[in-house]
Amino acid sequence: ETGVTQTPRHLVMGMTNKKSLKCEQHLGHNAMYWYKQSAKKPLELMFVYSLEERVENNSVPSRFSPECPNSSHLFLHLHTLQPEDSALYLCASSQDYNREETQYFGPGTRLLVL
Amino acid sequence: GENVEQHPSTLSVQEGDSAVIKCTYSDSASNYFPWYKQELGKGPQLIIDIRSNVGEKKDQRIAVTLNKTAKHFSLHITETQPEDSAVYFCAASRSARQLTFGSGTQLTVLP
Numbered sequence: 700e701t702g703v704t705q706t707p708r709h710l711v712m713g714m715t716n717k718k719s720l721k722c723e724q725h726l727g728h729n730a731m732y733w734y735k736q737s738a739k740k741p742l743e744l745m746f747v748y749s750l751e752e753r754v755e756n757n758s759v760p761s762r763f764s765p766e767c768p769n770s771s772h773l774f775l776h777l778h779t780l781q782p783e784d785s786a787l788y789l790c791a792s793s794q795d796y797n798r799e800e801t802q803y804f805g806p807g808t809r810l811l812v813l
Numbered sequence: 814g815e816n817v818e819q820h821p822s823t824l825s826v827q828e829g830d831s832a833v834i835k836c837t838y839s840d841s842a843s844n845y846f847p848w849y850k851q852e853l854g855k856g857p858q859l860i861i862d863i864r865s866n867v868g869e870k871k872d873q874r875i876a877v878t879l880n881k882t883a884k885h886f887s888l889h890i891t892e893t894q895p896e897d898s899a900v901y902f903c904a905a906s907r908s909a910r911q912l913t914f915g916s917g918t919q920l921t922v923l924p
Contacts, residue, residue, distance in 0.1 A: 741917070742914040789857070
């Protein structure tokens with residue numbers, strides 16, 4: 700596969716469930732990002748990892764927990780979510796966090812919290 | 814921090830006509846301005862970008878203009894086609910570390 704892939708594409712979960720979103724980039728990039736996309740709102744940056752180290756955490760509730768085991772994989776662990784967390788979660792990657800590099804997005808995971 | 818405003822939120826044009834989407838930004842130090850296209854069920858894809866040392870950039874039917882003094886930049890699509898229908902996002906960045914996105918424009922090209 701090429702580019703940035705995300706699984707699952709769709710997820711329905713209850714507020715007491717624990718689930719994980721997975722992202723994989725096949726571009727040899729060093730930086731990976733999680734964004735939240737809600738209807739009629741700008742994309743919200745959640746987390747950034749550069750060379751497997753978290754470099755940004757934009758005041759995201761602790762019920763969202765990222766993990767970056769290596770430069771190609773990024774996870775978002777979810778637990779005790781709220782209905783307002785329902786959104787499209789996008790993963791992106793870029794070649795180098797410290798340069799003006801293009802971010803490449805995956806197709807997203809559509810999350811519905813009941 | 815940076816604030817990016819995008820207008821209009823929806824835009825309908827006849828096939829073959831031109832479409833223009835405008836964005837303004839607040840941080841005068843911003844120097845990188847990408848545009849993304851998001852089709853239904855897909856993630857945003859970069860279609861064109863411009864850096865602060867350039868006033869205009871073209872790629873076939875797509876062009877972007879930048880006015881640093883006024884702190885605004887625009888996306889121009891000429892000879893629109895049905896496949897141009899999508900949501901378009903502008904973004905701005907001062908250090909490449911964090912892109913600030915506009916709220917998006919739903920473009921519909923009517924046959």
